[in-house]
Amino acid sequence: MARWEPNARERLVRAALDLFTEQGYDATTVTGIADRAGLTKTTFFRHFPDKREVLFAGQDTHARLLADAITEAPGPATPLQAVGAALDAITATFTDDRREFSARVRSVTAGHSELQERAALKRAGLARAMSDALHHRGVTEPTASLAAELGVRAFYDAFDRWADPAGQADPADHRTLTELARHTLDELHAAAAALR
């Protein structure tokens, strides 16, 4: 009998992250995740197809945020200006209180090839969301996918700096993820323009 479970999705994600950290990804089962969250296996499968997907539940939302921001950028915006607006939109959802959680997701992902492969798929999916949205603005290839590639790279490079526990130790760097991503996009643009 299906009943409404408050925050079931969020509880499953936290439970999975705890178990992946404590006992490893391979040793963690769907039943174990559901138990830890105080939910049933049936509830788990209403939210995720398998344990690998739990940490990547945000992909569709993130892809939509990026694509919508590019679509809604002002008409005269250049491809990189539209990508910059997309970075503003996605990074605004990573508030400072999510930093510790993000750091743990990053560290668990780095420790298992199955999760790394899934993370690479997500990255490719986000790049495609941006290049598709740029195509709809009339940007042609290869410009659209190059701009999208610089965009995802700026996001991930900035995310790594933001979520890195060592990076947090620098008391001088209070930049938000949005500021870091914009700065990284500028750096990548300059390096791409200077490529010989």
Add this chain to the structure above:
Amino acid sequence: MARWEPNARERLVRAALDLFTEQGYDATTVTGIADRAGLTKTTFFRHFPDKREVLFAGQDTHARLLADAITEAPGPATPLQAVGAALDAITATFTDDRREFSARVRSVTAGHSELQERAALKRAGLARAMSDALHHRGVTEPTASLAAELGVRAFYDAFDRWADPAGQADPADHRTLTELARHTLDELHAAAAALR
């Protein structure tokens, strides 16, 4: 009792490709591949850890070809000139008699998400081989990885055009994979320099 099997590796690759095409990737087993090749399962496992790896056996060789060409490029070569030399080295191994085989690998890979994920890993591995070799030449980030990214992209875009059965129908296009890759690298470089 291990005995020497002539061309075992090549025979296993051809057998796997045939079975993936005929009956699908999921329905194909390691035993089935070994049987088709006239070899034992033990011989299979001397060459590959599992069926997913069979079509990606060339990754280490390809990575080494790319890295060595970058390492051996003349001292004054720019990052993109070194990457161009790497493309010359890898594409030289794709002779025209391998085109039909390559087209079949490409088509089987496109049809199954597990193979697509593996192909994405290979692509990332080739990019890393190039950026690592560029680092050893003293090229800094993000220039090294941007040059490497343009390089793999030029290789894969050119490969898609070269291996595409529809593309082969164009009687005017007799360009080798090497020529296509060099041309694509030039196009990508121009687009990257013009990015705004």
